[in-house]
Amino acid sequence: MVDFMLTEEQQRLRELVCKFAQREIAPVAAELDREQRFSQEIVDKYYEIGLLHSAVPEEYGGAGLSSLEGCLVAEELAAACGGVASYLGANNLGLMPLLIGGSLELKQELLAKHCAGPNLAAFCLTEAEAGSDVASMRSTAKRVEDEFIINGTKQFITNGGVAGLYSVFASEQPELRHKGISGFMVPANTPGVSHGKKEDKMGQRAADTREVIFRDVHVPAHFRLGTGLDGFKIAMMTLDESRAGVGAAAVGIARAALEAAVAYAKERKQFGKPIAQLQAIQFMLAEMAMKVDAARLLVWRAAYLHDQGSRNTKESAIAKCFAGDTAMQVSTDAVQIFGGYGYMKDYPVEKYMRDAKLHQIYEGTNQVQRLVIANELLR
Numbered sequence: 254m255v256d257f258m259l260t261e262e263q264q265r266l267r268e269l270v271c272k273f274a275q276r277e278i279a280p281v282a283a284e285l286d287r288e289q290r291f292s293q294e295i296v297d298k299y300y301e302i303g304l305l306h307s308a309v310p311e312e313y314g315g316a317g318l319s320s321l322e323g324c325l326v327a328e329e330l331a332a333a334c335g336g337v338a339s340y341l342g343a344n345n346l347g348l349m350p351l352l353i354g355g356s357l358e359l360k361q362e363l364l365a366k367h368c369a370g371p372n373l374a375a376f377c378l379t380e381a382e383a384g385s386d387v388a389s390m391r392s393t394a395k396r397v398e399d400e401f402i403i404n405g406t407k408q409f410i411t412n413g414g415v416a417g418l419y420s421v422f423a424s425e426q427p428e429l430r431h432k433g434i435s436g437f438m439v440p441a442n443t444p445g446v447s448h449g450k451k452e453d454k455m456g457q458r459a460a461d462t463r464e465v466i467f468r469d470v471h472v473p474a475h476f477r478l479g480t481g482l483d484g485f486k487i488a489m490m491t492l493d494e495s496r497a498g499v500g501a502a503a504v505g506i507a508r509a510a511l512e513a514a515v516a517y518a519k520e521r522k523q524f525g526k527p528i529a530q531l532q533a534i535q536f537m538l539a540e541m542a543m544k545v546d547a548a549r550l551l552v553w554r555a556a557y558l559h560d561q562g563s564r565n566t567k568e569s570a571i572a573k574c575f576a577g578d579t580a581m582q583v584s585t586d587a588v589q590i591f592g593g594y595g596y597m598k599d600y601p602v603e604k605y606m607r608d609a610k611l612h613q614i615y616e617g618t619n620q621v622q623r624l625v626i627a628n629e630l631l632r
């Protein structure tokens with residue numbers, strides 16, 4: 254049986270986050286965007302309602318949400334602001350390698366402390382010369398007695414300047430490419446950790462995106478994840494999990510753009526009647542609605558498979574790619590329906606379009622998603 258109905262508890266969760274997002278995020282979204290300002294206040298309030306560490310099991314102080322529930326949450330947050338949704342979601346992304354590859358002791362040591370407050374984590378994988386091609390990373394980790402010494406610079410890191418805890422990928426044996434990479438947890442206050450200037454982005458401007466620099470950073474040997482040299486797989490498994498949530502955030506942006514376009518089309522009069530009565534506009538709205546619904550179903554399928562314990566590499570890539578492309582198309586069409594006004598910053602739709610664009614780029618470009626899908630089909 255396939256059941257598209259949410260449980261009462263899931264519906265309540267969705268309503269809770271919707272109310273939170275519309276009350277605490279939507280009213281300041283334009284301001285955070287204009288000023289390119291990260292709001293810790295939103296993090297604090299999100300922590301207060303118990304959802305900041307949503308993917309972390311309750312035993313470590315998190316909310317213990319399933320992947321599907323995480324998608325419900327992400328859609329509501331992103332419908333209010335794509336940038337805020339990104340930085341709240343990036344906390345779970347940063348913690349995911351620890352959840353996947355951390356020993357029980359390491360989880361108890363780091364997670365409980367992290368989840369005891371409104372703290373953010375960040376996922377440090379990308380480098381200047383290693384974006385899509387993860388295996389080319391230059392960051393290194395060298396074992397010296399009972400420590401690892403990490404050196405390298407990570408690029409475009411969401412929460413780079415505001416995180417208290419980083420998951421970091423570095424190579425112990427660069428000549429082995431992906432087989433030489435290990436994952437590590439690095440508290441931000443470790444000597445040798447610093448960050449670059451805040452990036453001036455086209456969209457998702459509320460998110461704090463920076464270089465994170467590691468210079469002779471010493472971490473205890475037990476801060477290494479997994480069995481060592483399995484960091485590439487831990488990173489890929491993390492992305493399998495996170496791509497459904499990122500797709501859900503794209504659905505949120507697309508949905509918000511569609512709702513704005515529907516409301517505007519009913520109000521805006523041309524040729525003596527609301528433009529909603531013009532078939533050209535109706536067909537655009539219908540196309541937009543079809544894409545939003547299809548994207549959401551793909552996202553839910555990817556999350557559902559993960560919750561069943563099944564590998565969802567192909568399905569999460571399909572969901573992320575389709576939802577990201579949908580957010581771009583639907584927000585662009587919303588700007589078109591708003592006409593000249595849509596191009597102005599007085600209306601929200603140009604922000605949706607700018608925020609949506611990143612969904613075709615981060616967490617693996619949509620070209621990489623197509624590569625992953627094809628690899629899975631042809632394996």
Ligand code: CAA
Nearest residue numbers: 378385386387388411431486489490493566615616617621
């Ligand atoms: N799960 C488990 N294992 C996996 C896997 C998965 N999903 N994907 C690949 N592997 C394994 C393969 O089976 C293979 O294993 P063996 O060594 O045993 O054969 C190994 O990993 C290497 O796989 P590939 O040969 O496919 O590796 P590749 O070097 O060709 O790269 C890639 C594949 C898909 C292009 C990968 O590099 C990739 O995903 N790139 C995109 C990176 C990305 O998404 N970056 C986003 C950063 S995070 C971000 O943007 C967040 C933010 O700021 C908000």
